[in-house]
Amino acid sequence: xxxxxxxxxxxxxxxxxxxxxxxxxxxxxxxxxxxxxxxxxxxxxxxxxxxxxxxxxxxxxxxxxxxxxxxxxxxxxxxxxxxxxxxxxxxxxxxxxxxxxxxxxxxxxxxxxxxxxxx
Amino acid sequence: xxxxxxxxxxxxxxxxxxxxxxxxxxxxxxxxxxxxxxxxxxxxxxxxxxxxxxxxxxxxxxxxxxxxxxxxxxxxxxxxxxxxxxxxxxxxxxxxxxxxxxxxxxxxxxxxxxxxxxx
DNA sequence: CCTTTAGGTATAAATAGTATACCTGTAATA
DNA sequence: TATTACAGGTATACTATTTATACCTAAAGG
Numbered sequence: 001x002x003x004x005x006x007x008x009x010x011x012x013x014x015x016x017x018x019x020x021x022x023x024x025x026x027x028x029x030x031x032x033x034x035x036x037x038x039x040x041x042x043x044x045x046x047x048x049x050x051x052x053x054x055x056x057x058x059x060x061x062x063x064x065x066x067x068x069x070x071x072x073x074x075x076x077x078x079x080x081x082x083x084x085x086x087x088x089x090x091x092x093x094x095x096x097x098x099x100x101x102x103x104x105x106x107x108x109x110x111x112x113x114x115x116x117x118x119x
Numbered sequence: 120x121x122x123x124x125x126x127x128x129x130x131x132x133x134x135x136x137x138x139x140x141x142x143x144x145x146x147x148x149x150x151x152x153x154x155x156x157x158x159x160x161x162x163x164x165x166x167x168x169x170x171x172x173x174x175x176x177x178x179x180x181x182x183x184x185x186x187x188x189x190x191x192x193x194x195x196x197x198x199x200x201x202x203x204x205x206x207x208x209x210x211x212x213x214x215x216x217x218x219x220x221x222x223x224x225x226x227x228x229x230x231x232x233x234x235x236x237x238x
Numbered sequence: 239c240c241t242t243t244a245g246g247t248a249t250a251a252a253t254a255g256t257a258t259a260c261c262t263g264t265a266a267t268a
Numbered sequence: 269t270a271t272t273a274c275a276g277g278t279a280t281a282c283t284a285t286t287t288a289t290a291c292c293t294a295a296a297g298g
Contacts, residue, residue, distance in 0.1 A: 024228075024233050025161050025225055025232065026157065026158045026177075026179075027232050027237050027238060028157075028229065028231060028237050029152055029154075032152075032228075033152030033153075035285085035286070036145065038145065038147075038152065039142060039145045039148075042144050050245090051244075051245055051246075052243080052244060052246095055245095058145075060145075062286080063246065064246090064248095064288095067246065068286095087294080089244055089245055089246090089293090089294075089295090090245085091246095098235060101234075105224060108227060109144055109148065109151075109224050110143045110144050110147065112147060112220065112224055113143040113147030114143050118146050154254085169276090170276055171274075174276095180255095180256095181255080181258090182278090183257095183277090183278080184256080186277065206263080206264070207264050207265075208262090208263075208276055209275070210277095
């Protein structure tokens with residue numbers, strides 16, 4: 001991410017070290033910036049939450065989205081899915097250490113968003 | 120964002136303070152988390168950059184995307200577009216104070232992304 | 239019985255992003 | 269002089285992601 005531009009004598013510029021394909025910012029955003037992903041992680045910050053509770057917490061997201069996002073996060077090792085009860089099926093989702101490691105960024109984002117009244 | 124769940128005597132849970140529609144995290148993400156938006160802001164951190172240079176810096180994004188994102192950011196007052204030369208047309212984009220205010224979050228995201236080798 | 243809850247899945251429609259080509263005008267190159 | 273290259277975009281068509289809505293199985297409550 002050290003790309004910069006140089007200007008020649010004619011005022012023209014050239015990129016010296018363009019970041020090829022997704023750079024770190026972009027890669028990070030594709031994980032926690034996916035639609036609903038940040039909210040999902042943030043709502044798991046206080047411990048295990050059940051599927052339908054997450055669904056209710058994230059007003060606006062459909063079950064399909066929540067399901068998909070949780071599966072992505074699980075596949076990345078950021079979230080752990082546990083079946084706590086069969087028969088009356090019951091499942092909880094919770095953050096792993098890796099999942100927790102993203103919380104600081106999300107908290108800062110929340111503060112920023114509130115401070116500048118982002119809508 | 121103080122939603123929580125309570126458990127009744129039968130082990131059932133209910134959401135007490137669901138965040139209605141997009142909460143602060145989600146609203147923030149929709150600004151700086153849009154595809155390419157974070158990278159775009161980050162690449163403007165050292166001062167004005169011209170359109171085609173941004174295009175080259177963000178390998179992978181099309182001009183259309185860059186154009187669209189810059190227009191969104193401009194509309195939100197995070198980026199300033201300046202025509203520095205007519206005839207041989209030349210335009211630069213730079214961050215406003217509001218735009219700069221997002222840089223800390225992006226820098227943390229970059230560090231996180233690199234630390235945990237997010238791909 | 240009928241409805242509600244849990245944890246999802248199926249289908250279709252709407253929205254967002256990508257690839258590719260092209261436009262106007264200036265300037266350097268062959 | 270003809271050709272090509274660059275600036276800053278726009279147009280078109282296509283693909284992928286997200287949304288809305290309905291539905292499924294099983295258990296429990298009224």
